[in-house]
Amino acid sequence: MENSAKMFWTGLSPDEARAALVTKDKSMRDKRMTLKDAVSKFVKNGDNVAIGGFVDVRQPVATTHEMVRQGFKDLTLSFQSAGLGPEFLAGAMLARPDHCSIKRIELAYWAHEAFGLSPAWRILAENSMVEFEDWSNYNISARFKAGAMGLPFLPTRSPLGGDITNTSRTKIVDCPFTGRKIGLVPASNPNVGLLHVQVADMYGNCIIRGSLGTCVEIAMASAHTIVTCEQLVSHELVTKNPNEINIPFAAVDAVVHVPFGAYPGACRRHYYFSSDYIRKFLALIAPIAKGGSSDALKAWYDEHVFGVANFDEFIAKMPAKQLLHDQAVEAYNYEALA
Amino acid sequence: MTASTDYTAQEIIVVAGSKVLENNKIVFVGTGLPMVASLLAVLTHAPGLIPVFEAGAVGPPLKRGLPVSVGDSKTFTGASYLQGLNAAFELTQRGFADFGFIGGAEVDMYGNLNSTMIGSFPDGYQKPKVRLPGSGGAADMAASCERTILIVPHDKKKFSEKLTYVTSPGHLDGSPDARFKAGMQGKGPYRVITTKGIFDFEEKSKRMRLLQTFPGETVDSIKAATGFELLVADNVSEFKAPTVEEVRLIREEIDPTGVFVKRA
Numbered sequence: 001m002e003n004s005a006k007m008f009w010t011g012l013s014p015d016e017a018r019a020a021l022v023t024k025d026k027s028m029r030d031k032r033m034t035l036k037d038a039v040s041k042f043v044k045n046g047d048n049v050a051i052g053g054f055v056d057v058r059q060p061v062a063t064t065h066e067m068v069r070q071g072f073k074d075l076t077l078s079f080q081s082a083g084l085g086p087e088f089l090a091g092a093m094l095a096r097p098d099h100c101s102i103k104r105i106e107l108a109y110w111a112h113e114a115f116g117l118s119p120a121w122r123i124l125a126e127n128s129m130v131e132f133e134d135w136s137n138y139n140i141s142a143r144f145k146a147g148a149m150g151l152p153f154l155p156t157r158s159p160l161g162g163d164i165t166n167t168s169r170t171k172i173v174d175c176p177f178t179g180r181k182i183g184l185v186p187a188s189n190p191n192v193g194l195l196h197v198q199v200a201d202m203y204g205n206c207i208i209r210g211s212l213g214t215c216v217e218i219a220m221a222s223a224h225t226i227v228t229c230e231q232l233v234s235h236e237l238v239t240k241n242p243n244e245i246n247i248p249f250a251a252v253d254a255v256v257h258v259p260f261g262a263y264p265g266a267c268r269r270h271y272y273f274s275s276d277y278i279r280k281f282l283a284l285i286a287p288i289a290k291g292g293s294s295d296a297l298k299a300w301y302d303e304h305v306f307g308v309a310n311f312d313e314f315i316a317k318m319p320a321k322q323l324l325h326d327q328a329v330e331a332y333n334y335e336a337l338a
Numbered sequence: 339m340t341a342s343t344d345y346t347a348q349e350i351i352v353v354a355g356s357k358v359l360e361n362n363k364i365v366f367v368g369t370g371l372p373m374v375a376s377l378l379a380v381l382t383h384a385p386g387l388i389p390v391f392e393a394g395a396v397g398p399p400l401k402r403g404l405p406v407s408v409g410d411s412k413t414f415t416g417a418s419y420l421q422g423l424n425a426a427f428e429l430t431q432r433g434f435a436d437f438g439f440i441g442g443a444e445v446d447m448y449g450n451l452n453s454t455m456i457g458s459f460p461d462g463y464q465k466p467k468v469r470l471p472g473s474g475g476a477a478d479m480a481a482s483c484e485r486t487i488l489i490v491p492h493d494k495k496k497f498s499e500k501l502t503y504v505t506s507p508g509h510l511d512g513s514p515d516a517r518f519k520a521g522m523q524g525k526g527p528y529r530v531i532t533t534k535g536i537f538d539f540e541e542k543s544k545r546m547r548l549l550q551t552f553p554g555e556t557v558d559s560i561k562a563a564t565g566f567e568l569l570v571a572d573n574v575s576e577f578k579a580p581t582v583e584e585v586r587l588i589r590e591e592i593d594p595t596g597v598f599v600k601r602a
Contacts, residue, residue, distance in 0.1 A: 055407050056407065057393070057410070081475075108472055108474055109474035111471035111472075113369045113370075114369065114598065121469060122468070126466055126468065127465075128464055136473040136475065137392060137423055137473065137474050137478055138424070138475065138477075138478040139478075141422070141424045141427065142424065145424050156431070157431055157482055157521060158427070158431070158481035158482060159477070159481075160481055160507070160520050160521040160522050161504070161517065161522050162504040162506065162507040164473065167463055172521070175521075180521050181519070181520060182521050183521070210414040210420070211393035211394040211414065211421075212421055212422030212423075213393065213409070213422050213423060214422055215422070217424065266407075266410070266411060268411045269411075272411060273406065275406070332402060333402050333411040333412050
């Protein structure tokens with residue numbers, strides 16, 4: 001077996017993940033709560049936190065803001081491709097290192113596609129402020145999937161041939177059936193998964209529109225899952241077509257109704273990217289890379305996160321014209337009769 | 339077909355990229371210029387081209403404008419199949435993707451790409467000089483698309499003898515059956531499109547070979563801008579400048595606000 005990198009589990013080992021489910025209350029109960037209560041109940045210092053969505057689509061932005069408000073230490077972040085989720089958490093670490101810290105990142109990609117690179121990622125990595133482990137999108141997706149399937153690993157082709165195998169816990173083995181080389185990626189069973197979805201009922205049954213990202217796998221793999229949703233609807237409506245349910249209630253621990261919960265990122269059928277806002281936020285972090293002041297970033301957090309009680313108040317600070325514009329663009333992307 | 343006289347470096351890349359694509363094939367499309375190239379192919383010679391986006395959309399008609407993300411809502415509308423990342427990469431691993439477009443900050447003579455870090459490796463992995471975004475889906479496309487098309491701006495430093503980090507493996511060390519022996523699938527890098535020309539990989543050595551020069555470039559100017567020893571095909575030709583109509587399609591139909599294709 002090639003690659004003898006030391007094996008360790010971040011979050012739960014497969015056996016621990018199984019044991020955690022055995023004792024979990026799986027009843028179909030009302031899981032509605034405030035985001036403040038959900039974060040204080042389910043996110044602990046040192047946790048491996050999985051971030052749902054994809055780049056700046058359906059990122060769990062509201063939940064990351066609440067985490068910043070409450071403060072956190074020594075987190076591990078796990079995601080395939082993410083943008084705003086880690087950016088808001090890492091920006092807080094740069095603005096208030098006494099209050100927020102990330103220890104480790106397991107990722108495939110952290111940037112913002114058309115909106116630019118992630119200044120926070122460059123600062124954290126180039127100054128060795130966090131440890132990290134590179135994977136590919138499929139590697140991480142398969143890791144969550146293995147965790148969701150109750151398996152310790154999945155075989156995949158794509159760590160083969162490159163340096164991802166040299167910098168990660170991938171194992172390359174000879175396939176017992178074909179004799180050819182195959183890569184094995186270890187399961188990821190995070191302590192807590194953060195998801196923003198379009199629709200949920202009070203029990204946590206979720207419907208996702210557009211790309212599922214790896215949200216289903218994260219919900220099934222994580223010890224706890226916090227769901228924020230654009231629409232909180234009746235159980236009868238969600239179960240009208242049971243095939244449409246992407247995440248079952250038993251995989252969810254908290255349901256929080258947070259309209260615009262992925263904003264200024266995009267959410268299918270609700271709003272498109274607020275590209276100007278994303279660029280402006282990134283521009284607050286960028287100067288720090290060149291030794292510049294973090295005052296503007298601190299001021300942003302003071303006003304928009306620490307200075308508000310909840311995410312609704314953050315959204316209330318946005319000009320109505322901007323919110324309506326981003327909704328109107330999405331109404332063109334997804335045309336529907338009211 | 340009137341040749342354009344005011345096309346940009348990115349526009350000729352887009353036109354060259356679109357021409358590599360074949361009608362009725364499935365192409366795995368990354369963010370940026372590959373999206374524009376695929377849309378241009380659909381509007382010109384390949385109306386039956388089927389784009390796949392890694393967030394999950396398969397075969398969307400893209401009638402709602404240019405996506406700015408491979409997870410953009412515009413890729414979801416009208417898609418023939420839409421799940422998530424695992425499904426997109428599983429169908430690629432299975433062999434459904436004929437082409438994949440990938441990029442990187444550095445490329446070597448065997449078409450291996452780096453989009454992870456600049457600095458020293460392995461010692462400096464945790465303290466990179468420049469930290470890049472990371473693989474995203476590029477390593478997956480490199481490992482499992484049947485043929486890959488590489489887009490890299492041509493620069494002596496970027497066309498490097500030795501990569502800092504191999505994010506997306508190409509022909510590896512160029513040895514016979516290297517990809518198969520490593521457990522990978524697909525034929526690997528098929529074409530490289532740069533700001534200076536179009537390249538393929540010589541069959542035996544798997545080394546990058548100049549096929550066509552862009553207007554204004556010569557074999558020597560391209561060799562001089564390449565940090566490794568470049569092979570040159572016997573019958574190097576000049577790639578024709580984009581037509582006025584191709585440039586109009588890019589500027590007016592595909593990317594009217596210049597999201598990915600810069601005017602300057």
